[in-house]
Amino acid sequence: MTEPLLETDIALAVDIGGTKVEAALVTANGQLVAGSRHRAPTGRERSAEELDASVRTVVESALAGVQPHQRLLGAGVGSAGPVFSPDGEISPLNLPQWRRHRIAERVTALTGLPTVVRLDGQCLALAEAWVGNLVGTRNAMALVVSTGVGSGLIVDGRLLSGGTGNAGHLGQMLIREVAAGQDPDEASVERISSGTGSVAWARANGWEGTTGEELVADALRGHPTADAAIQRSVNGLAEAIASVGALVDIEAVSIAGGFALGYPRYIEEVAAALARYSVLEHTTRITVHRSSLGGDAPLIGAGGLVWRA
Template identity: 45%
Template sequence: MTRIALAVDLGGTKIDAALVDGNGSVLPDGRNRRPTGRAITPDELRAAVAGVVSHALAHLPEGAEFAGAGIGSAGPIDQAAGAIHPVNMRGVHGFGLVEAVRDAVIASTGEFDPVVRLRHDGGCLALAESWIGAAAGTRASLSIVVSTGVGGGIVMDGRPVGGASGNSGHLGQVHIGELTVEEIAAGPPSVQWAQLQGWRGETGEDLARAARGGDRIARAAIERSARAVGQALADASTLLDLEVVAISGGFSNVADDYVDLVAAALADWADLPYARATRVVRSALGGDGPIIGAAALVLQG
């Protein structure tokens, strides 16, 4: 009998839901999303949860074994309480996301007590990469997203490392000097830095095009971002003895050699040989990583 999990991925702009099978394949028919946004209210989020969950579960294959629901959410989270405190959605701080998903699953399936598990989205990404992605077969990995923000998750011996509250892996809030990695390396601050240097573009896409065309300021902004990420990863690898780091996210595509720049910065910044030996690779799962990892919370749990 095929085991199928419901996966829910909550971010600052949308909530996704999909069905994922035991091989980590996303079933296309049930995948759907609803908008969220900074101003979303608890009632609006509860309605969005109910909508995406019911749509996905309406496509549960007949005869399949329903394994439960896994949730990846923008953080911080309160894993013990099943609640979220996302930085970019302050109106839903303390929202009981596990309870909302459980209620929606019960309403759709009639299950009395479905399994529902929560991690932050970076932790789900890391679990997916360790399961079937770029970190498969490794003992210690970190997977990160470099996009409008910077986040990540840690997996050791095939299991996600949550820490005391479930929030370990928030690489973007590590400091490089007086600024956080996110304040230096994410897409919007990289664009803003370039503009302060006299560059006239407006977006990360503009920055990528300008750098490809030989614009020195645009290229410097990209190198500055990669250097900050690499330095933070050097410290993380020194602390955790990482075997591999997988990088995804829209801004990581700003240059073909972005991942190589990060790897060079890590090797240059790390003091110890085992940290310098950490491999830095591009994600093998792209945008599907968080949703696959959310499903893995129950499929691999």
């Protein structure tokens, strides 16, 4: 923004994921407006028209909270990827009904606001660098380890977006050799470190649970396969962070997500594994933090796109 910001300035934030879409109002100092947050379902079972209806529901509900003294300046959308930011389009892998979906155009049609679209992991990084525990770091990465693995990068003090808007995405980085005939995704960070991937690996090795929460609980009780699945997640993530550190020279990492933060020692164990896997001295200095913003970060970051992207 080029004009001076006022304390009453707000932005509309929309966060699109594989199971839900949320919208809220975000202040110019990075706070969610109380009572403005609304959620509606997404999911593979819903049609493209039903997904659009969910977006409309949360956007209209959030905008109903705008007060007469507030100035609404724009809208920011964070989405599961891939995205096509220059065109305002998204093609979330977990929402196959939407391919090159013109989400910016639709949000603008609903609101009359200029709309910026970025990868959800980039919104996470923007939020952490703006008002979270990455404040003051010029080179950092924010991660969410939950159903999947998402991420974003801050490089030289700026959010790294890339040519299509998909820069900084860690989930599909390959950290294992891909054997002949193997699906490359089997070697990805997401398949190895996410809650979904960890549960699938544990079940393939004899564990009988079904959820990430059960896996964490069994690991804490000393179940060997559950514990091995958690350690596989920790080690895979640490390998990926070491690789990113070697490439981009980051100073710090912030980790969010229910799967990672559900395991009390996850952050400390990632930091210890990072020291083991670091080939270069400067990657051993990367600090690993627990997210200070939790589930608010994607919406805060999406709102921040209006002012800081």
